[in-house]
Amino acid sequence: MPTIKSVYQGNLRTNMRHLQSGLEVITDAPVDNNGKGEAFSPTDLVAAALGSCMVTIMGIVAERDGVSLEGLSWEITKIMNSQPRKISEIVIDFHWEKPVNDPTILQKLKNAAKTCPVALSLDPALKQTINFNF
Incomplete structure (x- = not known):
């Protein structure tokens, strides 16, 4: 279906x-x-999907451990190659105003993000630069 x-x-x-x-x-x-650029491009959606997937999986881990991700935000930079035209790198900068003060949980969240289904589905040649600013 x-x-x-x-x-x-x-x-x-x-x-x-x-x-x-x-x-x-x-x-x-x-x-x-050759477009208008008035909405997300298909490659923008790939980059957005990576960030969204990472946070969704982090959220699952956080809820399981009784942690709130309130205040977590992220910015995504998509870097394109021209020959051939494709995404060469996605940079995600995570920011968390008041992160939990537990190094074990923080590491679990970082590991969860890096192993989300989108991250694992993308070609290994596509560089994923993930910065956890917390």
């Missing part, structure tokens, strides 16, 4: 609908690749 239904809308724009929830995402080609 499909998870997502998508439609090409023309002008390098797509619309994707998550079938279970009905939520929609639009993508545009980036300006440097």
Whole structure:
């Protein structure tokens, strides 16, 4: 059974609908690749998926250990190669205003992030630079 239904809308724009929830995402080609850049590009979504997946798995570990991730935020930088055009590196900078004061739990959270399903699914040639600023 499909998870997502998508439609090409023309002008390098797509619309994707998550079938279970009905939520929609639009993508545009980036300006440097003939697009309008008015929405996430498909490669932006790859980078965003990595960060989101890492935090989701960290959240599962945190809940299991009775820890709140409140105040956790992250910034993502996607670096592209031109020949061939592909993502060469994703840099994620995690920031946590008030991290838990337990080195064992912090290490468990870091390990969880690095072993999320998206991180493990990406080609090993794609460099994943993860900075935990906590």
